[in-house]
Amino acid sequence: MSRGGLIRRFPVLAIRDFRLLLADRLIAPASVGFSLVGVSFAVLKATNSPTDLSYVLAAQIAPSLIFALLGGVAADRFPPQRVIIAANLMMALGEGTFGILVLTGRPPLWAMMGLEALTGTGVAIFYPASQALLPRLVPPGMLQEASAISRLAMNTGQMSGAAVAGLLVAATSPGLALVLCGIGMVSTVPLLRSIRAGQEGLRSGAASEAADGASGASGTAPNMLTELREGWSEFRSHTWLWVIVAEFCVVMMAWYGAFSVLGPVVARAHLGGAAAWGAITAADAFGLIAGGLVSLRFTPRRPMLFVVLTGGAVAISPLSLAMILPLAAICAASFGLGVFVEMMMVQWTVTMVRNIPPDKLARVSSYDVLGSVMAMPAGALIAGPLGSAIGTSRAEYAAAAAIILAAALALIPRDIRTIRNDDADRLHGAAAAGTDPGAGPGAGPGAGPGKGPAVFHRTQTLLEYERNVRTDTATHATASTSSPPQRTAIAPQSGAAETAERPI
Numbered sequence: 001m002s003r004g005g006l007i008r009r010f011p012v013l014a015i016r017d018f019r020l021l022l023a024d025r026l027i028a029p030a031s032v033g034f035s036l037v038g039v040s041f042a043v044l045k046a047t048n049s050p051t052d053l054s055y056v057l058a059a060q061i062a063p064s065l066i067f068a069l070l071g072g073v074a075a076d077r078f079p080p081q082r083v084i085i086a087a088n089l090m091m092a093l094g095e096g097t098f099g100i101l102v103l104t105g106r107p108p109l110w111a112m113m114g115l116e117a118l119t120g121t122g123v124a125i126f127y128p129a130s131q132a133l134l135p136r137l138v139p140p141g142m143l144q145e146a147s148a149i150s151r152l153a154m155n156t157g158q159m160s161g162a163a164v165a166g167l168l169v170a171a172t173s174p175g176l177a178l179v180l181c182g183i184g185m186v187s188t189v190p191l192l193r194s195i196r197a198g199q200e201g202l203r204s205g206a207a208s209e210a211a212d213g214a215s216g217a218s219g220t221a222p223n224m225l226t227e228l229r230e231g232w233s234e235f236r237s238h239t240w241l242w243v244i245v246a247e248f249c250v251v252m253m254a255w256y257g258a259f260s261v262l263g264p265v266v267a268r269a270h271l272g273g274a275a276a277w278g279a280i281t282a283a284d285a286f287g288l289i290a291g292g293l294v295s296l297r298f299t300p301r302r303p304m305l306f307v308v309l310t311g312g313a314v315a316i317s318p319l320s321l322a323m324i325l326p327l328a329a330i331c332a333a334s335f336g337l338g339v340f341v342e343m344m345m346v347q348w349t350v351t352m353v354r355n356i357p358p359d360k361l362a363r364v365s366s367y368d369v370l371g372s373v374m375a376m377p378a379g380a381l382i383a384g385p386l387g388s389a390i391g392t393s394r395a396e397y398a399a400a401a402a403i404i405l406a407a408a409l410a411l412i413p414r415d416i417r418t419i420r421n422d423d424a425d426r427l428h429g430a431a432a433a434g435t436d437p438g439a440g441p442g443a444g445p446g447a448g449p450g451k452g453p454a455v456f457h458r459t460q461t462l463l464e465y466e467r468n469v470r471t472d473t474a475t476h477a478t479a480s481t482s483s484p485p486q487r488t489a490i491a492p493q494s495g496a497a498e499t500a501e502r503p504i
Contacts, residue, residue, distance in 0.1 A: 031184030033161020038177030054384030071125030072366025083129035090122030096182020102175030152292030159285030166278010231363025245371035250406035253375035257383025258318035258399035283331035287338020312407025322396030
């Protein structure tokens with residue numbers, strides 16, 4: 001298909017900044033694919049100990065307990081692409097240095113843990129900024145399409161990186177895979193620096209009305225604790241949000257220990273080593289790609305029920321490893337799970353953007369990532385010793401049971417089973433128009449099911465969005481030459497989203 005045909009088929013590709021983001025989201029995940037294979041086999045090569053691998057992977061996740069929240073505040077205060085640049089450089093330094101140590105000798109355990117902690121810090125601050133950046137680059141009516149295409153690029157990159165890394169590690173050294181990861185991360189910096197949209201943080205250019213009232217007289221910005229409290233209040237006000245985060249706290253703890261720690265052990269002992277593990281991770285990433293393609297057209301009627309049930313389906317991963325199925329069967333299970341996980345992630349991303357005010361989205365996303373990963377270090381620390389004590393297969397079965405139990409408990413709240421996508425469209429339309437979603441069909445242009453930006457023709461929406469961006473850019477450039485930065489055109493949208501009633 002020609003470039004013009006692609007743009008007619010997917011109008012969001014006409015947005016320059018979105019194309020730059022796609023390039024970044026192809027290269028960076030490909031680099032992460034090298035890390036996924038390289039780290040595990042570098043540790044096993046150096047120590048031959050699943051317990052030591054537990055320690056290293058726990059060190060990688062532990063920084064999320066602190067830096068995810070700080071990353072959320074930073075992404076609301078500063079342009080998200082700058083936060084992502086800082087995150088990518090941290091990951092490049094951590095993995096690149098780790099790779100050099102592996103290539104030049106046998107790195108000590110403390111060095112491996114310290115470098116993976118640096119990498120984990122970058123990962124922790126990346127996620128909230130990544131969540132906040134996409135909605136600033138595309139119009140609301142194209143958000144699901146943009147999210148699906150963006151994640152499609154990410155998963156294509158990760159699949160390619162993991163597959164090549166598996167062959168590379170089997171043929172040479174895991175250190176080379178880690179060095180290539182670092183080089184790939186550095187190469188994304190020029191792309192991110194070229195993104196022009198969202199150059200002002202929402203907090204600096206469009207702070208919330210509550211913060212303005214509290215600090216307007218003195219002209220001082222709210223401190224970090226105040227901003228974290230605002231994010232927490234928004235997070236806990238949505239039952240569906242904190243219940244699902246609690247579910248995935250357990251799911252991710254069990255999955256991380258069973259898959260990331262014990263999975264390479266199973267692959268090394270029974271499936272053929274690094275090449276087999278690369279095939280499994282590549283199959284998972286290929287499933288994510290297929291799920292992204294499906295997400296361009298499929299929208300579940302009850303998105304949060306779909307998310308919860310998909311969380312329970314993650315038990316397939318440890319079960320396939322516990323039964324030591326043939327490599328082809330494990331790859332097929334990973335592929336199928338990847339399809340549903342990707343569909344789930346698209347729905348989760350869109351639901352978050354539709355129901356969380358733009359100036360709080362990064363902070364709420366930071367609580368999302370904190371809650372989801374806070375128990376992962378425990379899962380990593382437990383998995384290695386538990387596998388050694390009771391056997392790898394029994395530890396995998398225990399992880400699967402914990403995942404299924406968490407999903408069953410998450411089905412109890414009524415919101416999980418009753419939220420529908422047409423409700424999300426109605427709320428999003430009300431937030432964008434500044435109307436009360438419960439005021440009835442005559443309340444305004446955004447009221448009532450099915451109304452709002454998503455119902456307009458995509459090409460018309462794109463043209464209107466680009467015209468607004470050009471107008472806002474010219475206005476900001478004129479204002480910047482004569483006066484300090486003022487509230488930009490994003491402020492009315494943020495205020496409307498914040499003041500509109502959101503019963504979910």
